[in-house]
Amino acid sequence: MDSMGATARTPMPTAIELSYNHEHSYVQEHSYTEETLPILHHVATVPEAVASSGKYTNILVYGITNAVILVPLMISFAQIIFRDPVFQPYLSELVKLAMVSGAVHQMCFSLSSTMPFAVGQVQDAGLIFLSAMASSIVHSLHKSDDQFVMQEVLSTTLFTLCGSTAFLGVALVITGKLRWASFVQYLPMPVVGGYLSFIGLYCFQAGLSMMSSLEINNFMDWPKLASWKSVALCLPGAIGGVFLFVAMQRVKHFAALPSAMMFILAVFYTVMWLIGASFDDARAHGWIAPLPTDGQMNFLDMYKHFKPAHFHSEFLLDQVPTWIAMYFVVAFSSSLDVAAIEMALHKPLDHNAELQTVGWSNLVSGFTGGFTGSYIFSSTIFSMKSGVNSRLTGAVIFVVEIALVLSPVSIIAYVPKLFFGSLQTLFAVDLIMEWIVHARKSMFLGEYCILWFTFLVMNVWNLEAGIVLGIAGAGVNFILSYVHTTVVRPVARQSLVKRDFRERTLLMQHRKAIVVLELDGFIFFGSSVHIMQQVREHVVWESPCPSHDPINAQDVVTLRTRFLVMDFERVRGVDVTAVRSCFNATKQMLSEHNITFAFANLPRNVQGMLDLHNVLDGCHVFSNLESALEWCEDDLLRMSGATPLHDQMHLYLQKGATVDLLSIFLPPPSDMHDDVLTDALAKLYIESALHPAGTVIYKSGSEVDGVYLVGKGTVEVYDDDGGMEHNDSRRARIVRVSNGAWLGDVDMVLNRRHSFTAETKTPTFIFCLKQSSLKAMRRDHPQLAARFDKAILQSMALWIFESHVAIRV
Structure with a gap:
């Protein structure tokens, strides 16, 4: 989860895209618009030596460009980790220690990542936890009954931070080996958003503290800035950070951020020259950090504070909750970084393998006295879009950072505080705009409230409580949301039983x-x-x-x-x-x-x-x-009293009065008595029979011969798809036709073959009206035929009405 200002939105500098083939190698794909299509007769052959020279020039240019952006960030991160005032006299050595850590991370990513253009440095996702550990150790030592010298504070803090980084690396490697990368992604996004918002405010307060040389830890400390001197020292840096943010938003070019950073430095040094101020004057007024006590710095000065004899292990247990929270956040943010890079590549990446790369990098960084780090998404994407498909780009970044570390000069003793304050303000504005302002559009209200809740708890209480209570709040929000997703639907439907009209x-x-x-x-x-x-x-x-x-x-x-x-x-x-x-x-x-x-x-x-x-x-x-x-x-x-009708059916069949049984299923005759169904007419037009259970009345796909009426019994209509045997229990029943219901009426009216198969389930007495008999009845006895037609139409109309009411209800 890269949050290094607006650098994540660097546009593509060339029309070159990298694609990831199945052999994990990257190839360049050129894309041209209509106006830029190459004209073949103007193409000149470029000598191989010239092409190679251009390639290495691009590697050098983009490597240095990345370094120009990353080096100030590493310095700012060191100032955030060691923001407590007790560390200020030793900040020159601690800054170079952070730069060494960045160089180590870059070396590890360049050597082991599957992406040759990968950029990895100390990252903001873990530095807040390290800063919390450093401040906690200082406060614990101050509250202790024993008296501790500053060397013991430094040794205990540095060993704790690098040890935590190394153990984090081991944990990440194990997580990747066990293929648990997806598990750590269960950390709720609103909690992460609240944490990143807290990082933004934390960075801003760290910048205010650095620029004013006052201890600004929370909102309660802001009144300390209520002096003209503090306002004069802090306001330019705050304005510079807003300027960087606006520049990155308005100017969509990869050189926008480096140019804006150089502009701030140029303005500061120009003002110094115009008013005739020297570096000593600027240091005296608090604009630049003081020179190291020893004047010149030696490379080994960074490690002189690592003295095991001065290390106090009794304060380690207090940092365990912070380390656990750091593990989840770093693992989660690293997975998001990999996912973001994966989307930019349009090709899948192995999240578990990349998490192991992050783990090994942190392990080496911890062993070399460094701090937590991960992929820098913005710089990685920048290198990818630049078409620099080489690990040498990372090597250039490594060389630049190591060269600055080996330099005997303290960088912060010559670069104004407002410059680093501008970068920290940039982090703050970018994170707060993204997670406090814009996140409202991409989250539900409940999730957005969890984000604010996490953010406020971290500020009012502490970091660990914010994460724990934020996760608990996300759980409560999930329960409340899931209550409504546990749907209770009223279903308005009837059984698949086709009954007689009265029922x-x-x-x-x-x-x-x-x-x-x-x-x-x-x-x-x-x-x-x-x-x-x-x-x-x-x-x-x-x-x-x-x-x-x-x-x-x-x-x-x-x-x-x-x-x-x-x-x-x-x-x-x-x-x-x-x-x-x-x-x-x-x-x-x-x-x-x-x-x-x-x-x-x-x-x-x-x-x-x-x-x-x-x-x-x-x-x-x-x-x-x-x-x-x-x-x-x-x-x-x-x-509801329908039982007598069933008893009446049984009685008719016992007496053999099948005509009377058929008549009760038809609409009543008119007063003209020319539509009465007599025994003679029934013999002329109607066929009836008692079918044993399992008798197939008609099969799917057969010609329609007539329409059937179930006098008493049960007929199942089912889909005979695939020609299953009629006694197959796995068949899907479409409808069960019971006493007094019509069968095959729809197929006859639509004049099509039978759509399904009909089979008796119990011994069933069935009346059959052949199509030829119905035509003859309509010709010779139209009033009687009208009764049959009306019965069929009533049955189908009621079926439609039942469906309509079910939909409405």
């Missing part, structure tokens, strides 16, 4: 007596209230007076609930709290109102949990929703 009319009138709720997701303690609320909302407890119109859509929403069916097909699991607080309570509530409770599609683990807590006692459990609806409709018809 279907009766079910339409009492449709709302059956309430179906489809549950979705993992049902846990947070979902209980939501599910109970939905039950209360959709279950009708009292029975208002219904209308007498049997086919009235208003009746669908007024009748009292008799059955509640919960469909668990989309449920992935349930916890014990939900079982006791939700389903037991629902069962008790329904029992008090004499409402039948049914479950469908219960997963085995859920059914076991419900059964363990006696929820299923007295309830009905079905293997699928279709069976549950079929049972509820049958019971509802029984309660």
Whole structure:
């Protein structure tokens, strides 16, 4: 997660793109617009030596450009890590130690990364933790009863920081080896955003502290700046940081940041020259850091504070929580950096392998007395877009940094504080704009509140508490969000049973007596209230007076609930709290109102949990929703007085009065009596037979010979896709046709082949009206044919109406 100012948005300097082939090598792909297509007769052959010379010139130019940007950043990072005032006299050595660490990181990335243009340095993701460790050790030593000299403070701090860096490297290597890179990415983004916002404010306060030579740790210290001298020292650096940010936003060129940085230095030195001020004058007034006490610096001066005899290990345990937080944040940010580079490359990268590269780099950095680091996304992308496909670019950065370290001159003793303050202000403005301002557009309100909560806790309390409480807040936000994603949908549908017209009319009138709720997701303690609320909302407890119109859509929403069916097909699991607080309570509530409770599609683990807590006692459990609806409709018809009709059917068949049985399924005859179905007409036009179970009435794809009416029994219509055997239990049932329902009517009306296969499930008495017989009836007995036509059309119209009401409800 690179946050080094607006450098992450460097535009492509040339029309060259790097692609990543399967052999992990990078090749240049040139792209041309219409205006820049090469004209072949103007192309001159470039000698190989000249091309090679141009290549190395580009490597040198872009390597130095990166170094010009990175070196001041390393110096600023060192000032942030060692921001406590006790370190100020030793800042020259500590700054060069940070530069050595940056050079070591760059060497490791150049040698081991799969990307030859990779840039790795000390990074901001971990430096705040190191700064917190350094300040914590100083404060702990000051509070101790023993008296400690400054050499002991330095040794304890440096050994702790480099040791933490080395152990972080080991942890990252192990994480990559175990292929756990995806695991560390579970750190919530709002928490990371709050942390990065805190980094921004922390950098700004560190810049104020450095420029004013005052200790500015939090908002409570800001009144210390209420003097003309402090304002004069800090204001130019703050303005310079805003200038750098605006320049990077407005000027889309890779040289914008280096040029703006050079401009700030040029302005400062020009003002010094105009007023006749010397470097000693500038140091005396606080504009430049003082010279080292020894005058000239030796390379080994950086390591003179690493004295094991002065190291106090008793303060290490206090840093363990900070180190754990640092591990997760650095691992997370490194994974995001790799993901960002991967997107820019348009090719996949091995996140675990790249995380191991970061780990080895931190391990070597720790052993050399350095600090945490990772990929610098902006510089890596800059090198990639520059078309510099060589590890020599990293070598140039390494050489420049080592040359400055070997120099006997202290850089900060000649470069103004406002310059480094400008860079730290740039970090602050960039991070705060990105995560406090622009993040609102890319996050939900709850996530944005978690970001602010994390940010405020880190400022009011401490870094570790902010991360822990931020993760806890993200967990609470997830629970609240998941409560609403654990969907409870009311399902308005009927069973796949096709009944006679009167039964279907009766079910339409009492449709709302059956309430179906489809549950979705993992049902846990947070979902209980939501599910109970939905039950209360959709279950009708009292029975208002219904209308007498049997086919009235208003009746669908007024009748009292008799059955509640919960469909668990989309449920992935349930916890014990939900079982006791939700389903037991629902069962008790329904029992008090004499409402039948049914479950469908219960997963085995859920059914076991419900059964363990006696929820299923007295309830009905079905293997699928279709069976549950079929049972509820049958019971509802029984309660609604449909049983005498079934008894009448059975009586007609016992007496052999099949014509009378057929007549009760047709619309009543008119007063003219010319449409009455007599025994003679029935023999003339109607065929009837009792079919044993398993008889195929028609097969899918066969010609339509007529229309069928089920007198008594059950016929299953199923999809015969693939020619499955008719007794195959795996076939998908389309509809079950029961007493008094028409069969094959749609295919006959549409004049097409049969779409499905029909087979008797039980011994079934079936009437058959052939197409030829229907034509003859329409010719010779049109009034009787009209009764049959009306019955068929009523059946299909009611089917359409049922579907329409189900969609509306």
